[in-house]
Amino acid sequence: MDYFGWQLSNNMLLEDVGHLKALNFNLKDGFEPNKDNWTKLFSKLKWIIEKSGLRDVTSKDFGYCLHFAPGIPRLLRGISMTEPFKESVRENFTNGDFQLGMHSTHGDNEIILKKQFSQVLENDLKYAQEFNVKALVEHAALGSNNQTTKMVELLTKPKITNLMEEHDVIICWENKQAFRKTWRYYSSLKEMVIFLNKLRQQLSELGKTNLIQRHKFCLDVGHLLTWYHQSKDKEMVEAEIKKYLPLFGKETKVFHIHANDGTKDSHITPFSLEFFDHKSRKEIDEAVFIKYSKLVLRWLKICYNTDSTKERHFILEAGTKPYSIDQYLDFAKEFKSYIYSDLTD
Ligand SMILES: [Zn+2]
Secondary structure (H helix, E strand, O other): OEEEEEEEEEEHHOOOOOHHHHOOOEEEOOOOOOOHHHHHHHHHHHHHHHHHHOOOOOOOEEEEEEEEEEHHHHHHHHOHHHHHHHHHHHHHHHOEEEEEEEEEOOOOOOOOOOHHHHHHHHHHHHHHHHHHHEEEEEEOOOOOOHHHHHHEEEEEEHHHHHHHHHHOOEEEEEEOOOOEEOOOHHHHHHHHHHHHHHHHHHHHHOOOOOHHHEEEEEEEHHHHHHHHHHHHHHHHHHHHHHHHHHHHHOOEEEEEEOOOOOOOOEEEOOOHHHHHHHOHOOOOOOHHHHHHHHHHHHHHHHHHOOOOOOOEEEEEEEOOOOHHHHHHHHHHHHHHHHHHHOOOO
Protein backbone atom coordinates (compact mmCIF):
# COMPACT_ATOMS: atom_id res chain seq x y z
CA MET A 1 0.00 0.00 0.00
CA ASP A 2 1.15 3.55 -0.74
CA TYR A 3 0.18 6.53 1.41
CA PHE A 4 -1.02 10.07 0.75
CA GLY A 5 -1.13 13.08 3.04
CA TRP A 6 0.66 16.27 3.95
CA GLN A 7 3.42 17.71 6.07
CA LEU A 8 2.18 19.32 9.23
CA SER A 9 3.75 22.64 10.15
CA ASN A 10 5.10 23.03 13.66
CA ASN A 11 3.68 26.56 13.60
CA MET A 12 0.26 24.98 13.75
CA LEU A 13 1.15 23.76 17.21
CA LEU A 14 2.50 27.18 18.09
CA GLU A 15 -0.92 28.75 17.75
CA ASP A 16 -0.39 30.06 14.26
CA VAL A 17 -3.87 31.06 13.09
CA GLY A 18 -2.96 30.92 9.40
CA HIS A 19 -2.42 27.16 9.53
CA LEU A 20 -5.52 26.55 11.59
CA LYS A 21 -7.57 28.57 9.11
CA ALA A 22 -6.07 26.68 6.16
CA LEU A 23 -7.12 23.39 7.69
CA ASN A 24 -10.60 24.71 8.55
CA PHE A 25 -10.07 24.56 12.26
CA ASN A 26 -12.36 26.61 14.38
CA LEU A 27 -10.21 26.81 17.46
CA LYS A 28 -10.03 30.11 19.27
CA ASP A 29 -7.18 29.11 21.54
CA GLY A 30 -4.93 27.44 19.01
CA PHE A 31 -4.36 23.75 18.43
CA GLU A 32 -3.88 22.11 21.77
CA PRO A 33 -2.45 18.68 20.85
CA ASN A 34 -4.98 16.67 22.82
CA LYS A 35 -6.66 13.50 21.60
CA ASP A 36 -9.83 15.19 20.35
CA ASN A 37 -7.93 17.68 18.25
CA TRP A 38 -5.77 14.99 16.67
CA THR A 39 -8.94 13.06 15.90
CA LYS A 40 -10.38 16.16 14.21
CA LEU A 41 -7.20 16.54 12.20
CA PHE A 42 -7.30 12.88 11.16
CA SER A 43 -10.91 13.30 10.01
CA LYS A 44 -9.66 15.96 7.58
CA LEU A 45 -6.97 13.61 6.32
CA LYS A 46 -9.57 10.88 5.83
CA TRP A 47 -11.87 13.32 4.06
CA ILE A 48 -9.19 14.10 1.46
CA ILE A 49 -8.21 10.50 0.77
CA GLU A 50 -11.80 9.28 0.59
CA LYS A 51 -13.24 12.17 -1.37
CA SER A 52 -10.44 12.15 -3.92
CA GLY A 53 -11.08 8.48 -4.65
CA LEU A 54 -7.55 7.51 -3.66
CA ARG A 55 -9.10 4.77 -1.56
CA ASP A 56 -11.55 3.42 -4.14
CA VAL A 57 -9.01 1.95 -6.43
CA THR A 58 -9.16 -1.73 -5.66
CA SER A 59 -5.87 -3.43 -4.90
CA LYS A 60 -3.94 -0.21 -5.43
CA ASP A 61 -5.59 1.97 -2.83
CA PHE A 62 -3.83 4.52 -0.68
CA GLY A 63 -3.49 4.72 3.06
CA TYR A 64 -3.30 7.86 5.21
CA CYS A 65 -0.09 9.64 6.00
CA LEU A 66 1.20 12.67 7.85
CA HIS A 67 4.72 13.98 8.17
CA PHE A 68 5.91 16.01 11.13
CA ALA A 69 7.90 19.12 10.33
CA PRO A 70 11.19 19.42 12.25
CA GLY A 71 10.53 20.33 15.84
CA ILE A 72 7.11 18.73 16.32
CA PRO A 73 8.25 15.59 18.17
CA ARG A 74 10.45 17.66 20.49
CA LEU A 75 7.59 20.05 21.10
CA LEU A 76 5.09 17.30 21.90
CA ARG A 77 7.53 15.59 24.20
CA GLY A 78 8.38 18.87 25.91
CA ILE A 79 4.77 19.38 26.96
CA SER A 80 4.11 15.68 27.67
CA MET A 81 1.74 15.35 24.73
CA THR A 82 3.05 12.25 22.98
CA GLU A 83 0.40 9.89 24.39
CA PRO A 84 -2.69 11.78 23.13
CA PHE A 85 -1.29 11.63 19.60
CA LYS A 86 -0.53 7.93 19.79
CA GLU A 87 -3.90 7.14 21.35
CA SER A 88 -5.73 9.00 18.63
CA VAL A 89 -3.77 7.11 15.95
CA ARG A 90 -4.74 3.83 17.59
CA GLU A 91 -8.39 4.79 17.71
CA ASN A 92 -8.67 6.16 14.20
CA PHE A 93 -6.71 3.75 12.07
CA THR A 94 -6.44 0.00 11.65
CA ASN A 95 -4.38 -2.55 9.75
CA GLY A 96 -1.46 -0.26 9.03
CA ASP A 97 -3.61 2.13 7.01
CA PHE A 98 -1.81 5.09 8.62
CA GLN A 99 1.90 5.87 8.52
CA LEU A 100 3.85 8.72 10.03
CA GLY A 101 7.01 10.33 8.71
CA MET A 102 9.12 13.22 9.92
CA HIS A 103 11.58 15.75 8.63
CA SER A 104 14.96 15.85 10.32
CA THR A 105 16.15 18.93 12.11
CA HIS A 106 18.21 20.78 9.51
CA GLY A 107 19.64 24.03 10.77
CA ASP A 108 22.95 25.27 9.33
CA ASN A 109 24.98 23.36 11.90
CA GLU A 110 22.78 20.32 11.96
CA ILE A 111 22.87 18.77 8.50
CA ILE A 112 25.28 16.07 7.44
CA LEU A 113 29.01 16.95 7.69
CA LYS A 114 28.19 19.80 10.08
CA LYS A 115 29.21 19.81 13.71
CA GLN A 116 25.97 18.81 15.38
CA PHE A 117 24.84 16.22 12.84
CA SER A 118 25.51 13.04 14.83
CA GLN A 119 23.85 14.38 17.95
CA VAL A 120 20.86 15.65 16.00
CA LEU A 121 20.52 12.36 14.15
CA GLU A 122 20.62 10.47 17.43
CA ASN A 123 17.80 12.63 18.80
CA ASP A 124 15.76 12.39 15.61
CA LEU A 125 16.08 8.59 15.58
CA LYS A 126 14.93 8.52 19.18
CA TYR A 127 11.88 10.65 18.38
CA ALA A 128 11.20 8.53 15.31
CA GLN A 129 11.20 5.36 17.38
CA GLU A 130 8.96 6.87 20.00
CA PHE A 131 6.32 8.03 17.51
CA ASN A 132 6.58 4.96 15.27
CA VAL A 133 7.87 7.05 12.37
CA LYS A 134 8.52 5.00 9.23
CA ALA A 135 10.52 7.53 7.20
CA LEU A 136 12.98 10.19 8.34
CA VAL A 137 13.79 12.78 5.66
CA GLU A 138 17.39 14.06 5.68
CA HIS A 139 19.04 16.72 3.54
CA ALA A 140 22.23 15.91 1.63
CA ALA A 141 25.24 18.18 2.18
CA LEU A 142 25.10 21.82 1.22
CA GLY A 143 27.48 23.45 -1.22
CA SER A 144 28.60 23.17 -4.79
CA ASN A 145 31.33 20.57 -4.43
CA ASN A 146 31.42 16.81 -4.38
CA GLN A 147 31.22 15.58 -0.76
CA THR A 148 30.07 12.05 -1.52
CA THR A 149 33.15 10.32 -0.13
CA LYS A 150 32.95 12.29 3.11
CA MET A 151 29.24 11.58 3.53
CA VAL A 152 29.73 7.86 2.88
CA GLU A 153 32.67 7.73 5.32
CA LEU A 154 30.63 9.36 8.05
CA LEU A 155 27.50 7.27 7.52
CA THR A 156 29.47 4.03 7.66
CA LYS A 157 31.34 4.85 10.87
CA PRO A 158 30.42 2.55 13.80
CA LYS A 159 28.95 5.50 15.68
CA ILE A 160 26.27 5.98 13.01
CA THR A 161 25.79 2.35 11.97
CA ASN A 162 25.32 1.37 15.63
CA LEU A 163 22.75 4.12 16.06
CA MET A 164 20.90 2.92 13.00
CA GLU A 165 20.92 -0.66 14.20
CA GLU A 166 19.30 0.40 17.45
CA HIS A 167 16.34 1.92 15.55
CA ASP A 168 14.38 0.77 12.54
CA VAL A 169 13.35 3.94 10.71
CA ILE A 170 14.28 4.40 7.04
CA ILE A 171 16.43 7.46 6.25
CA CYS A 172 15.32 9.21 3.06
CA TRP A 173 17.90 11.47 1.41
CA GLU A 174 16.32 14.51 -0.24
CA ASN A 175 17.48 16.27 -3.41
CA LYS A 176 18.24 19.94 -2.77
CA GLN A 177 16.73 23.06 -4.31
CA ALA A 178 18.73 25.28 -6.63
CA PHE A 179 19.13 28.69 -5.14
CA ARG A 180 19.57 31.93 -7.09
CA LYS A 181 21.47 30.14 -9.79
CA THR A 182 24.19 28.98 -7.38
CA TRP A 183 25.11 25.45 -8.28
CA ARG A 184 24.10 22.98 -5.60
CA TYR A 185 25.84 19.67 -6.05
CA TYR A 186 23.05 17.57 -4.58
CA SER A 187 20.29 19.19 -6.60
CA SER A 188 21.39 16.75 -9.25
CA LEU A 189 19.58 13.41 -9.26
CA LYS A 190 22.61 11.82 -10.85
CA GLU A 191 24.88 12.82 -7.97
CA MET A 192 22.28 11.62 -5.48
CA VAL A 193 22.10 8.23 -7.20
CA ILE A 194 25.91 7.97 -7.16
CA PHE A 195 25.90 8.85 -3.45
CA LEU A 196 23.33 6.16 -2.56
CA ASN A 197 25.12 3.52 -4.63
CA LYS A 198 28.45 4.26 -2.97
CA LEU A 199 26.90 4.28 0.46
CA ARG A 200 25.26 0.91 -0.11
CA GLN A 201 28.40 -0.56 -1.61
CA GLN A 202 30.41 0.50 1.42
CA LEU A 203 27.79 -0.89 3.82
CA SER A 204 27.87 -4.15 1.98
CA GLU A 205 31.68 -4.31 2.12
CA LEU A 206 31.46 -3.79 5.87
CA GLY A 207 28.97 -6.62 6.14
CA LYS A 208 26.21 -4.23 7.16
CA THR A 209 23.75 -5.61 4.63
CA ASN A 210 20.92 -5.08 7.13
CA LEU A 211 21.36 -1.31 6.66
CA ILE A 212 21.32 -1.22 2.86
CA GLN A 213 17.56 -0.79 2.51
CA ARG A 214 17.52 1.64 5.43
CA HIS A 215 18.83 4.36 3.14
CA LYS A 216 16.37 5.50 0.47
CA PHE A 217 15.45 8.76 -1.26
CA CYS A 218 13.00 11.60 -0.80
CA LEU A 219 12.15 13.22 -4.13
CA ASP A 220 11.27 16.87 -3.70
CA VAL A 221 9.63 17.75 -7.02
CA GLY A 222 9.61 21.49 -6.20
CA HIS A 223 13.37 21.39 -5.65
CA LEU A 224 13.80 19.53 -8.92
CA LEU A 225 11.81 22.28 -10.69
CA THR A 226 14.16 24.99 -9.40
CA TRP A 227 17.17 22.98 -10.58
CA TYR A 228 15.55 22.30 -13.95
CA HIS A 229 14.63 25.94 -14.42
CA GLN A 230 17.85 27.55 -13.25
CA SER A 231 20.32 25.33 -15.06
CA LYS A 232 21.93 27.01 -18.01
CA ASP A 233 22.25 23.85 -20.06
CA LYS A 234 18.65 22.73 -20.72
CA GLU A 235 19.64 19.80 -22.86
CA MET A 236 21.90 18.44 -20.15
CA VAL A 237 19.22 18.68 -17.42
CA GLU A 238 16.56 17.14 -19.62
CA ALA A 239 18.84 14.25 -20.52
CA GLU A 240 19.83 13.79 -16.89
CA ILE A 241 16.23 13.76 -15.64
CA LYS A 242 15.23 11.33 -18.38
CA LYS A 243 17.99 8.93 -17.41
CA TYR A 244 18.14 9.36 -13.63
CA LEU A 245 14.56 10.08 -12.57
CA PRO A 246 13.49 6.43 -13.01
CA LEU A 247 16.59 5.27 -11.11
CA PHE A 248 15.98 7.80 -8.35
CA GLY A 249 12.26 6.99 -8.36
CA LYS A 250 12.89 3.29 -7.84
CA GLU A 251 14.56 4.06 -4.52
CA THR A 252 12.17 6.80 -3.44
CA LYS A 253 10.20 6.24 -0.27
CA VAL A 254 8.96 9.84 0.24
CA PHE A 255 7.70 12.38 -2.29
CA HIS A 256 7.54 16.04 -1.33
CA ILE A 257 4.87 17.50 -3.57
CA HIS A 258 4.58 21.21 -4.34
CA ALA A 259 5.24 23.54 -7.29
CA ASN A 260 6.77 26.90 -8.18
CA ASP A 261 7.75 28.86 -11.28
CA GLY A 262 11.37 27.71 -11.08
CA THR A 263 12.83 30.95 -9.75
CA LYS A 264 12.11 30.29 -6.09
CA ASP A 265 11.14 27.30 -3.94
CA SER A 266 7.67 28.67 -3.15
CA HIS A 267 5.99 25.49 -1.83
CA ILE A 268 2.56 25.97 -3.44
CA THR A 269 -0.04 23.29 -4.20
CA PRO A 270 0.40 22.33 -7.89
CA PHE A 271 -2.22 23.76 -10.29
CA SER A 272 -3.90 25.95 -7.69
CA LEU A 273 -4.11 29.65 -8.50
CA GLU A 274 -6.11 30.29 -5.34
CA PHE A 275 -4.44 33.08 -3.30
CA PHE A 276 -2.36 34.29 -6.26
CA ASP A 277 -3.62 37.80 -5.50
CA HIS A 278 -1.76 37.58 -2.18
CA LYS A 279 1.19 39.98 -1.95
CA SER A 280 3.69 37.16 -1.45
CA ARG A 281 2.73 35.63 -4.83
CA LYS A 282 2.76 38.76 -7.00
CA GLU A 283 6.03 37.85 -8.68
CA ILE A 284 5.20 34.28 -9.53
CA ASP A 285 4.72 33.64 -13.24
CA GLU A 286 1.32 31.91 -13.40
CA ALA A 287 1.76 30.38 -16.84
CA VAL A 288 5.11 28.84 -15.91
CA PHE A 289 3.70 27.67 -12.57
CA ILE A 290 0.89 25.79 -14.37
CA LYS A 291 3.28 24.36 -16.94
CA TYR A 292 5.56 23.18 -14.15
CA SER A 293 2.61 21.75 -12.20
CA LYS A 294 2.02 19.43 -15.16
CA LEU A 295 5.68 18.49 -15.12
CA VAL A 296 5.34 17.62 -11.43
CA LEU A 297 2.55 15.15 -12.22
CA ARG A 298 4.56 13.65 -15.04
CA TRP A 299 7.59 13.15 -12.81
CA LEU A 300 5.44 11.63 -10.07
CA LYS A 301 3.89 9.21 -12.52
CA ILE A 302 7.27 8.08 -13.84
CA CYS A 303 8.33 7.34 -10.28
CA TYR A 304 4.99 5.81 -9.29
CA ASN A 305 5.25 3.37 -12.18
CA THR A 306 8.68 2.10 -11.13
CA ASP A 307 6.75 0.38 -8.34
CA SER A 308 9.73 -1.17 -6.60
CA THR A 309 9.79 0.63 -3.25
CA LYS A 310 6.98 -0.45 -0.97
CA GLU A 311 4.81 1.78 1.25
CA ARG A 312 5.69 5.08 -0.35
CA HIS A 313 4.61 8.39 1.17
CA PHE A 314 3.17 10.98 -1.24
CA ILE A 315 3.29 14.13 0.86
CA LEU A 316 2.00 17.60 0.01
CA GLU A 317 4.63 19.98 1.28
CA ALA A 318 2.67 23.04 0.22
CA GLY A 319 2.14 24.78 3.53
CA THR A 320 3.24 28.28 2.53
CA LYS A 321 0.51 30.53 3.85
CA PRO A 322 -2.07 31.22 2.63
CA TYR A 323 -3.15 27.75 1.59
CA SER A 324 -6.24 25.62 2.08
CA ILE A 325 -7.32 22.07 2.60
CA ASP A 326 -9.59 22.39 -0.47
CA GLN A 327 -6.47 22.92 -2.58
CA TYR A 328 -5.11 19.70 -1.14
CA LEU A 329 -8.30 17.86 -2.08
CA ASP A 330 -8.26 19.25 -5.63
CA PHE A 331 -4.68 18.13 -6.06
CA ALA A 332 -5.43 14.67 -4.64
CA LYS A 333 -8.16 14.25 -7.28
CA GLU A 334 -5.87 15.42 -10.05
CA PHE A 335 -3.10 13.13 -8.83
CA LYS A 336 -5.39 10.14 -8.64
CA SER A 337 -6.82 10.50 -12.13
CA TYR A 338 -3.40 11.18 -13.64
CA ILE A 339 -1.42 8.36 -12.13
CA TYR A 340 -4.11 5.82 -12.94
CA SER A 341 -4.59 7.05 -16.49
CA ASP A 342 -2.98 5.17 -19.36
CA LEU A 343 -1.31 8.27 -20.70
CA THR A 344 2.38 7.87 -21.12
CA ASP A 345 3.18 11.44 -22.23
ZN1 LIG B 1 11.13 18.95 0.79
